Amino acid sequence: DALVGCHRHYKSRPTHGIGRFKYLLPKEAPKKKKDKVQMREINVGTEHEYGDVNIQMTSYDMCLVEHFAQYVHKLCNRLSIRVTESYAMPTKTNEVLFLEERGSKMQLDAVLTTHQRVVQISGLSSTFAPILLEIIQSSQPEGVHLLVKEHTEADFKSRLKSRPELEELLAQMN
């Protein structure tokens, strides 16, 4: 019966095991949970290359910021600049309280959320960096703040959450 055909490559069939490929790949080391990897490169001097550079985009409008981050990422791909990471920082919520003129009550006026996206780049040559900066600067959308800086330990640490109980215990130990 053509409708009920079994095309499973059963063990007795000659085609059993067709499509296996995992045994061909090199063995991966098991992934550790804590990723403390930090990449550092030589900056100015004879190298004429920047190390890790962070392009940070902040705005109140999430769609704009995301689209702009995507645009920057694709631009770097097209210009064959290595993008190491592209991540988002947690959103900050601000409540704007409106104080009425004749009254002591603060009224809730608006809730503003600030979104931040970061695109990390490495391997920028110093001859090309100003051109890239100019392109990004001139294609900035309205309402998006742009900040380009070098990657530091502090930036890396700001992504991690602090554990107050662990710190307390450590303080007690010391």
Next chain:
Amino acid sequence: TAAAPRPWRLFGAMCLLRPPRITQPLEKEEEEIAALMGQIELEKSHYSDHEIRKLEEEEQLRRRKESMYDDDEAPGKTVIMAQDLEDKWEQKLLQFEAAPRITDADKSNNRTSLDRKLDSNLMLLVKQKIGNQELWLLPQVEWQPGETLRSTAERAMAMFLGDHIQAKILGNAPYGIYKYKFPRAIRTEDNVGAKVFFFKAFLQSSDLSQAELKEDYLWVAKDELGDYLKSEYLKKVNRFLLD
């Protein structure tokens, strides 16, 4: 060993750009697509909290009018309805006035002011005397041995606009080069011609009250450059200008 005296004289020129302050208006197709996408998103979207609240309150009002039952549901509720909030916001919006996109300088085509053409880059052009000709050029100054070309360009800018300009140069590399040979009358063994290296800087603030220019100056957009610069010079300058 001393280096052989080069026959070329070096100049550093500064292209001072005022970055645009507003975005350019959308093209016709872009506007159509934006409208279409807006429509699609509106139809696909769900109601927000405010809209749900508004609908519920309208329902309540309608029910009260039809069946006229007692207002026992609302003893302690403050009576600020969503509709009132919306009216308040509408009034606030009406009070807001946006700044005009086309300024007075645009209407009068005053090329010396910085307020013209808020949506494109404006460049500084200065009238300089080269040889015995008065030409419109990007501000340039001769290079002196011992200083970098970038500092030459900064010096050119400082000479024409004063010291306190907040202009940012992004890198140490020049953006373009224009070389020309002197006419045969002035040409000597050591002085065949000149090379001008261009650098780009971005104006951070548009406050030039402290800067006093002695000679004629103009702030000009890219398409108007052709009116002032010579063709060869213009070709080389256009190579590094983004629109």
